[in-house]
Amino acid sequence: MNAQHPFPKWDELPDLDLYLDQVLLYVNNVCGPSISASDKGLTASMINNYVKHGYVAKPVKKKYQRRQVARLIAITTLKTVFSIQEISATLNMLHEETDSTELYNEFVAYMNGEQREVTPIIARACQTVKLYQETLALIQLPEKEEEHLELRA
Template identity: 60%
Template structure:
């Protein structure tokens, strides 16, 4: 599965309202070949804010940094718990900017990582890709059983 996630500079520069965030993040993270994938919902975002895994919106608007985090959370939560993701991001953000980390993540998901990509991001992306590959193989197996 190859995501064509937007890089930081491609994310909307305007602050977005909740419904715009949902539309944008779901368009960026749901791949056409995966019907099983769960969409991001308003309840999920509210929970992330409540549990301090996402900064509160300013005047009900979400900024680029929050959108980037939601894209990463939406993809990574298929494999890792939200607590694990937040804890790791917290540690990584002590030495890297959100922009740098997010762009490394996008590189990885696009199979374009380089030696500067933190090992933890590289392994997280590999885990996600293996998860998707397993899902794909399971669906193919189910199809072949239905056809026989």
């Protein structure tokens, strides 16, 4: 994630509860720059599965709160390199020691390139995501070069 499109900190997340379609728009907008072209981002069926399996708390009266939105942002970002089970187990383990606000703000700080100390496991997970993104950027051919290769084939 770059400084031009940083992840929102906890206090910058929507303060009012959101319906599913609003959550999808918000999370995909936030995570869009960190999602590869081949990834479709977050979908309604993904959220429903995450809730069904307990990875995300159930919505209250079909509305999602800040804590759920923060967790969905983290999951959507991390799922490019980790399984949902690994992400959930890690978040649950971390949550036993630290509250959601602090964990999310550490995740955001690292992803936004802020110079601050964060929990080692958060730093390593975010490093892995960033290295994966950098690798993808290196192996993606520019469009003109791709077209040229297609014409030669």
